[in-house]
Amino acid sequence: MMEENQNNIFEPLTGITKEDILEALKVCLETIHKDIKPTNTLKAMVFHILKSYFLDGKRFVIAECPTGSGKTIIGFMTYFCIQYLTAKGEYDFIRNTGRQAPKITSYFLTSNKVLQEQIADDIERFNFHDYMMLLKGVNNYVCIDADKRWKAGEPRLVKKITEKFGGEVPDNYVPTYELRPCANYSGEKLQEKFPCVSDCPYKVARLEASGKSCTILNYAYFLNVMRMVDLNPNTYFHRRLITICDEAHLIPDIVCNMFNLEITEYTFNRINKTIDYIRKEFGNRTIIEDANNIINGVLNFFRSPINQASEIINFMNKCQTLVDWLKDVCKAYNSESFNMMYGSTVKELIEDVSKLIDRKDSLTELIYKRPEDLYFESEQVSKNYIAESYKHVIKDLKESQMIRENMLDKMQYGLFMSATIGNPDEYAELMGIKKDEYQSFYLPSSFDFSKSPIYLTKSGWLNYKNFDTDIQKVINDCIKICNQHPTEKGVIHTSTFKVTSILRDNLLRTGNQLLISRFLFYRDTKEKEYLIEQFKNSDLPYILVGPSLYEGIDLPDDKCRFQILVKAPYTQLNSYIKKKMTRYPFWYKRNCLEKIVQAIGRSNRHKNDWSKVYLLDNCFNSLIFETNDSIVERIEEKRIY
Numbered sequence: 287m288m289e290e291n292q293n294n295i296f297e298p299l300t301g302i303t304k305e306d307i308l309e310a311l312k313v314c315l316e317t318i319h320k321d322i323k324p325t326n327t328l329k330a331m332v333f334h335i336l337k338s339y340f341l342d343g344k345r346f347v348i349a350e351c352p353t354g355s356g357k358t359i360i361g362f363m364t365y366f367c368i369q370y371l372t373a374k375g376e377y378d379f380i381r382n383t384g385r386q387a388p389k390i391t392s393y394f395l396t397s398n399k400v401l402q403e404q405i406a407d408d409i410e411r412f413n414f415h416d417y418m419m420l421l422k423g424v425n426n427y428v429c430i431d432a433d434k435r436w437k438a439g440e441p442r443l444v445k446k447i448t449e450k451f452g453g454e455v456p457d458n459y460v461p462t463y464e465l466r467p468c469a470n471y472s473g474e475k476l477q478e479k480f481p482c483v484s485d486c487p488y489k490v491a492r493l494e495a496s497g498k499s500c501t502i503l504n505y506a507y508f509l510n511v512m513r514m515v516d517l518n519p520n521t522y523f524h525r526r527l528i529t530i531c532d533e534a535h536l537i538p539d540i541v542c543n544m545f546n547l548e549i550t551e552y553t554f555n556r557i558n559k560t561i562d563y564i565r566k567e568f569g570n571r572t573i574i575e576d577a578n579n580i581i582n583g584v585l586n587f588f589r590s591p592i593n594q595a596s597e598i599i600n601f602m603n604k605c606q607t608l609v610d611w612l613k614d615v616c617k618a619y620n621s622e623s624f625n626m627m628y629g630s631t632v633k634e635l636i637e638d639v640s641k642l643i644d645r646k647d648s649l650t651e652l653i654y655k656r657p658e659d660l661y662f663e664s665e666q667v668s669k670n671y672i673a674e675s676y677k678h679v680i681k682d683l684k685e686s687q688m689i690r691e692n693m694l695d696k697m698q699y700g701l702f703m704s705a706t707i708g709n710p711d712e713y714a715e716l717m718g719i720k721k722d723e724y725q726s727f728y729l730p731s732s733f734d735f736s737k738s739p740i741y742l743t744k745s746g747w748l749n750y751k752n753f754d755t756d757i758q759k760v761i762n763d764c765i766k767i768c769n770q771h772p773t774e775k776g777v778i779h780t781s782t783f784k785v786t787s788i789l790r791d792n793l794l795r796t797g798n799q800l801l802i803s804r805f806l807f808y809r810d811t812k813e814k815e816y817l818i819e820q821f822k823n824s825d826l827p828y829i830l831v832g833p834s835l836y837e838g839i840d841l842p843d844d845k846c847r848f849q850i851l852v853k854a855p856y857t858q859l860n861s862y863i864k865k866k867m868t869r870y871p872f873w874y875k876r877n878c879l880e881k882i883v884q885a886i887g888r889s890n891r892h893k894n895d896w897s898k899v900y901l902l903d904n905c906f907n908s909l910i911f912e913t914n915d916s917i918v919e920r921i922e923e924k925r926i927y
Contacts, residue, residue, distance in 0.1 A: 299527075307337060310368075311363075318366060329363075335701060338725040347700070347727070348713055349726070350704065350705065350708075354890070355729050390526060391499050394500055396504055403420075405502050420495070423506070430482040431480060529699070537717065549678045549679075551677075554588075557581060567628075573611075573614055573615055589675070592662055595653040599649065685716070685870075690717075707726070708879060735919070738897050765796065766927070776849060778831040780852050781833050781854070790831075822845055847889070855885075
């Protein structure tokens with residue numbers, strides 16, 4: 287068996303033959319759950335994935351797998367086979383033998399909780415608990431201590447929770463880990479002060495998950511863990527042999543959103559208010575007298591736009607001064623009553639500012655060593671009684687390097703699967719994958735699309751030039767289509783809230799209350815999640831409307847029989863997008879195509895499913911023919927009357 291080095295980095299597997307791969311596949315197929323019945327095409331795909339790693343010397347495989355083609359099964363089988371190959375036959379996959387997997391080999395990554403839950407359901411259904419486990423972020427677990435204090439009616443906690451829910455706390459509410467008082471303690475002090483640590487649901491789950499040969503995480507959790515690996519060799523999770531990535535087209539955006547910076551004054555205003563509360567509650571100590579100079583020195587950063595990149599570094603230095611001062615505040619007011627009322631809050635604020643300071647070195651390198659890759663802007667976000675407020679956005683234009691350093695370099699082998707990979711060479715370039723490092727595969731769809739046409743209606747042009755003149759014609763056709771599906775549920779993708787608003791106004795002007803009552807409009811993420819559940823669980827012919835319904839929801843069979851894409855989902859052009867397009871000229875169109883393919887896939891979830899898709903914007907007329915064959919073959923022209 288292959289051993290890990292001190293940093294838990296796997297060396298490539300060597301000496302693997304074609305016969306070994308075929309043997310691994312045979313064992314896998316003999317022992318995985320009887321309900322998993324992979325097609326010959328899926329088996330061939332897994333074989334070629336393994337061949338790419340062990341015979342062709344590739345680190346990465348990029349695989350486009352259409353919706354419903356069995357991505358999860360491909361991921362499971364790839365994991366099982368690699369698990370077998372690492373053990374060189376020493377491990378059997380017979381369940382319930384009590385034998386533990388000899389090597390922790392794999393991560394299975396997803397983009398969101400919904401997809402995580404789907405995989406968790408599969409683990410339950412196929413009885414894979416011996417090998418695999420889902421782990422969520424800390425705030426998804428119950429805090430035993432907070433729950434106890436909530437039930438006891440502790441005033442401060444009750445006030446905090448009541449404010450969180452706007453005054454009305456649900457009857458079935460249970461405090462989650464986000465309210466944990468132990469966040470700022472460690473080691474012996476943690477154990478001493480919080481005896482519940484040994485039974486903490488999150489810590490128990492993390493320990494168990496870290497011991498499974500395959501752990502299912504979302505991308506954000508994985509990236510945070512990998513960021514700590516080099517800093518702390520004693521972390522629960524380390525680099526593993528293979529990382530299997532579902533919905534892999536989202537990785538560039540996820541990584542960039544995590545490692546680019548958006549700095550607002552929210553945390554610093556909280557510090558200011560907290561200091562005022564401390565002063566009123568515990569008196570004006572000498573240390574507090576410095577508050578105005580220190581806090582205002584930081585808040586001034588948000589009173590005007592950034593003109594020079596060096597201002598960011600100066601701000602970071604002031605943040606360090608602020609953190610040091612807050613630590614002194616805790617020492618000066620140190621008492622049981624202070625620690626009970628404000629200790630955890632202040633330490634939480636210190637932690638938030640410290641996370642920002644941790645980015646100083648990487649920002650310094652970007653600003654002074656790679657200034658050509660630096661993008662920064664300031665955006666006015668509000669006006670208050672004190673002054674104008676700006677948020678500052680700092681981005682690294684060399685996104686492929688960011689992905690390379692924070693993700694790819696943490697993998698030995700990587701499998702990237704999605705229904706919307708598109709051009710694999712473009713995808714590899716965005717990811718920072720070198721040409722000689724990967725192989726790509728396309729898995730044809732096995733779905734019957736004969737009853738699922740995609741209609742080009744040619745209702746009007748919704749580009750910048752023609753939007754104002756053509757939007758009314760497009761909206762009229764949209765309403766006509768809804769009337770042609772009076773008993774069926776549907777989804778309308780508006781691309782922007784502006785289009786959503788225009789549709790709502792026109793709908794109200796019809797005065798058709800029966801039609802109006804079918805429409806579900808959302809204004810924010812929370813309302814969106816609520817309405818999606820209402821839409822999915824109801825038998826009424828609702829029509830769900832919004833600009834961001836392209837992915838993350840499964841609507842099989844009668845849950846959705848028609849979809850309307852009103853406007854081509856191009857990203858709104860701004861200075862950052864324009865600069866990004868100079869680095870990756872293909873990205874702008876590619877991003878739009880990804881959304882189109884994802885949207886179309888929401889309503890065809892299995893082989894015998896069917897639905898109709900209407901593309902209203904004339905901009906679709908050329909775009910749609912640049913998607914995959916299974917979509918192009920379904921395209922028809924249709925006038926709406």
